Amino acid sequence: MNDLIPMLGGSLGNPFELIDMPIDDWVTQFVDWLVNTFRDFFRTWVSPPVKTVMEWVQWLLTSTPPLAVLAGLFVIAWRAASWKVGVFAVVAFAFIGFMGVWEELMTTLSLVITSVLFCLIIGVPIGILCSRKDMTYTLVRPILDIMQTTPPFVYLVPAVMLFSIGNVPGLVATIIFAMPPTIRLTNLGIRQVPGQYTEAATAFGSTPRQILWKVQVPLAMPTIMAGLNQTIMLALSMVVIAAIIGAGGLGLLVFQGLNRLDIGQAFVGGLGIVLLAMVLDRITQGLGEKAPGSRASSDD
Amino acid sequence: MIRAEGVTKVFGPNPESVKPLLDQGKSKDEIQAETGHVVGVNNASFEVGAGEVFCIMGLSGSGKSTLIRCINRLIEPTFGKIILNDPEHGEMDIATMDDPTLRRVRSQHLSMVFQHFALFPHKTVLSNVVYGLEVQGRDKAEREELGKKYLEMVGLGGWENHYPDELSGGMQQRVGLARAVATEANILLMDEPFSALDPLIKVQMQDELMRIQQELGRTILFITHDLDEAMRIGDHIAIMDAGRIVQVGNPEEILVNPKTEYVAKFVEHADPTGVITAETVALPFSDRYFNRVGKEAGNQVWNRTGYSDIEFHVDTNGHLVKMRFEGNEVALHELEEKVTETGGAPERHTDAAVHCSSDTVLKRVLRGRAYSELPVIVQDAEGRLQGVIDEPELIHGILEKQGYAQDD
Numbered sequence: 001m002n003d004l005i006p007m008l009g010g011s012l013g014n015p016f017e018l019i020d021m022p023i024d025d026w027v028t029q030f031v032d033w034l035v036n037t038f039r040d041f042f043r044t045w046v047s048p049p050v051k052t053v054m055e056w057v058q059w060l061l062t063s064t065p066p067l068a069v070l071a072g073l074f075v076i077a078w079r080a081a082s083w084k085v086g087v088f089a090v091v092a093f094a095f096i097g098f099m100g101v102w103e104e105l106m107t108t109l110s111l112v113i114t115s116v117l118f119c120l121i122i123g124v125p126i127g128i129l130c131s132r133k134d135m136t137y138t139l140v141r142p143i144l145d146i147m148q149t150t151p152p153f154v155y156l157v158p159a160v161m162l163f164s165i166g167n168v169p170g171l172v173a174t175i176i177f178a179m180p181p182t183i184r185l186t187n188l189g190i191r192q193v194p195g196q197y198t199e200a201a202t203a204f205g206s207t208p209r210q211i212l213w214k215v216q217v218p219l220a221m222p223t224i225m226a227g228l229n230q231t232i233m234l235a236l237s238m239v240v241i242a243a244i245i246g247a248g249g250l251g252l253l254v255f256q257g258l259n260r261l262d263i264g265q266a267f268v269g270g271l272g273i274v275l276l277a278m279v280l281d282r283i284t285q286g287l288g289e290k291a292p293g294s295r296a297s298s299d300d
Numbered sequence: 301m302i303r304a305e306g307v308t309k310v311f312g313p314n315p316e317s318v319k320p321l322l323d324q325g326k327s328k329d330e331i332q333a334e335t336g337h338v339v340g341v342n343n344a345s346f347e348v349g350a351g352e353v354f355c356i357m358g359l360s361g362s363g364k365s366t367l368i369r370c371i372n373r374l375i376e377p378t379f380g381k382i383i384l385n386d387p388e389h390g391e392m393d394i395a396t397m398d399d400p401t402l403r404r405v406r407s408q409h410l411s412m413v414f415q416h417f418a419l420f421p422h423k424t425v426l427s428n429v430v431y432g433l434e435v436q437g438r439d440k441a442e443r444e445e446l447g448k449k450y451l452e453m454v455g456l457g458g459w460e461n462h463y464p465d466e467l468s469g470g471m472q473q474r475v476g477l478a479r480a481v482a483t484e485a486n487i488l489l490m491d492e493p494f495s496a497l498d499p500l501i502k503v504q505m506q507d508e509l510m511r512i513q514q515e516l517g518r519t520i521l522f523i524t525h526d527l528d529e530a531m532r533i534g535d536h537i538a539i540m541d542a543g544r545i546v547q548v549g550n551p552e553e554i555l556v557n558p559k560t561e562y563v564a565k566f567v568e569h570a571d572p573t574g575v576i577t578a579e580t581v582a583l584p585f586s587d588r589y590f591n592r593v594g595k596e597a598g599n600q601v602w603n604r605t606g607y608s609d610i611e612f613h614v615d616t617n618g619h620l621v622k623m624r625f626e627g628n629e630v631a632l633h634e635l636e637e638k639v640t641e642t643g644g645a646p647e648r649h650t651d652a653a654v655h656c657s658s659d660t661v662l663k664r665v666l667r668g669r670a671y672s673e674l675p676v677i678v679q680d681a682e683g684r685l686q687g688v689i690d691e692p693e694l695i696h697g698i699l700e701k702q703g704y705a706q707d708d
Contacts, residue, residue, distance in 0.1 A: 196414065196416055196418040197418060197420060197421075199374055199414075199418065200412070200414060200418035200419075200420070201420075201431075202374060202406075203372055203374060203406060203410075203411070203412040203489075204406060204407060204411065204412070204431055204432040204435050204479075204483065205403045205404065205405075205406035205407025205408070205432070205435050205436075206403070206407075206435050207403060210435060214420075214431075214434075215420060218422045219420075219421070219422055221422075292422035292423075293421070293422045295421040295422055295463055295464075295465050
């Protein structure tokens with residue numbers, strides 16, 4: 001009887017010493033395998049489109065004179081939301097410009113626009129697929145949870161290993177981190193379209209595709225726009241983190257400022273990000289309110 | 301035009317399994333208690349002729365909305381056939397057709413009006429009206445032309461570019477009606493289209509529908525829980541109870557001769573004055589109720605038994621040629637001449653009487669009685685004296701929904 005205790009050793013009451021799951025080793029091996037196998041694939045098929053779009057957007061924004069950018073911004077904000085938002089956007093951007101970081105602002109804006117564009121191109125169709133088949137959503141949901149909750153630092157390193165440093169790994173990390181709201185809210189928006197409208201469309205002989213594009217997507221638009229808004233906010237929150245692996249812009253100012261203990265520079269970068277976030281938020285909220293489907297809420 | 305044969309809808313995990321129970325004639329409640337399956341529609345058969353307004357009436361839960369959705373398969377019927385008789389393609393069974401054919405039939409032959417309008421809130425009034433035409437693949441100019449024409453028809457010309465939420469309920473349903481007729485489908489399915497409207501607007505819309513129907517002559521399947529509505533607009537009425545059609549007939553048949561207690565209960569509260577005809581309630585002109593009192597200028601003179609103050613002078617062809625009240629001759633007028641659509645002021649003449657055709661509804665006869673204190677004369681198709689309607693006949697007709705004379 002007494003022999004039993006030494007036999008179990010110190011593990012009595014502590015089962016964790018009995019079994020050792022080397023998850024860390026497995027992950028290391030998996031990432032090594034992934035990087036070795038797919039590096040070329042990612043560098044030839046994923047990297048170029050992302051990089052090209054980014055460069056194109058950046059070229060457009062930096063080669064346009066700042067005054068023209070401000071004018072364009074005003075028009076967009078005015079059309080999407082209201083003239084008040086237009087004035088606010090212009091004042092906020094001008095303020096950033098007067099702080100002397102216009103170039104960085106444009107770089108960050110290009111990063112956000114590019115990643116959000118890819119989030120929409122990939123996320124909206126996935127969201128639509130999820131809304132049509134419960135099975136798809138059941139499969140996609142845990143992946144979305146992982147994408148949203150995994151701290152971005154965890155996949156920064158594999159991203160660098162796959163794409164090397166620069167804007168591209170930052171963009172890819174941002175796309176992964178910012179896409180879930182687009183998928184979730186596209187799915188939710190379409191599912192929330194009241195059955196009476198799809199029924200009416202069906203009764204008039206519409207095909208499933210006509211029902212989707214003529215009725216469900218337009219009516220889901222306010223919700224899809226809310227998803228876009230969240231996606232943009234998440235993308236902005238990634239710009240500082242992306243700076244760690246070589247992305248430029250306002251995030252880089254913050255990152256460098258902190259490294260050099262230059263609080264002033266970090267603050268300028270931070271303030272720029274906050275103002276940009278407010279401008280983009282107001283504009284996309286306006287888009288949601290003006291979406292044609294937003295009339296549905298006042299109906300019955 | 302369209303015919304339902306034994307249409308049955310069973311809700312539940314294994315709907316086919318209740319077939320034997322249905323065949324045994326078990327009721328909805330029994331089947332639900334035994335198997336947990338809910339029988340929405342139980343063996344419904346009816347036929348709607350071209351250009352006819354066919355009302356299906358029942359309380360909520362009677363299966364009428366399920367039945368109409370089985371017709372265009374918004375709900376898949378479990379058993380039964382729905383035969384569409386289309387001049388181009390002959391008889392087709394909607395219940396078994398494949399999806400592309402079903403879509404074609406829905407878009408070209410069957411259109412629908414919904415209880416809660418179901419207008420697309422993100423589309424303008426005009427784009428709502430032309431939705432069905434868009435699905436049919438018509439080009440834009442043609443769509444808009446047709447859309448405007450039908451909007452004009454429902455009295456909403458000029459509202460093209462407004463959105464549904466800017467319109468009142470009645471106006472929204474006009475748009476719903478325009479959307480349904482615009483596809484030029486010959487069959488209109490209307491699912492309680494006016495139930496969500498105020499009583500006044502409701503009556504207005506019923507008139508509007510009848511006016512449009514006169515113009516277009518579509519075949520209409522109309523669902524309602526309001527018997528008065530069914531009586532007003534229906535050529536035929538089917539009454540549903542617990543998933544079954546318990547009686548089919550024209551309004552007067554149902555009112556006068558309810559087949560089951562359930563129908564009788566409904567009918568009890570219905571307003572008979574718009575349905576019952578003069579012919580039904582009139583005291584027949586025969587020697588059973590009238591006495592011949594003499595002859596004058598070649599015409600026979602009659603009194604109603606017990607009323608000697610009114611003389612009816614009838615010629616050899618059976619036409620009423622003269623009428624006397626307390627010895628004075630009274631003027632005879634056509635009822636419709638003295639009674640306008642809106643009523644006509646009650647004058648209570650004793651020096652004039654009105655005559656009407658045998659198919660005049662009681663409501664008009666009452667208006668005639670408001671014009672004159674004397675009995676209303678009912679004439680048959682050849683203008684012969686068929687009977688008279690005096691106070692006892694009216695009271696009896698309204699309360700008992702049948703002729704006074706039939707009682708004895």
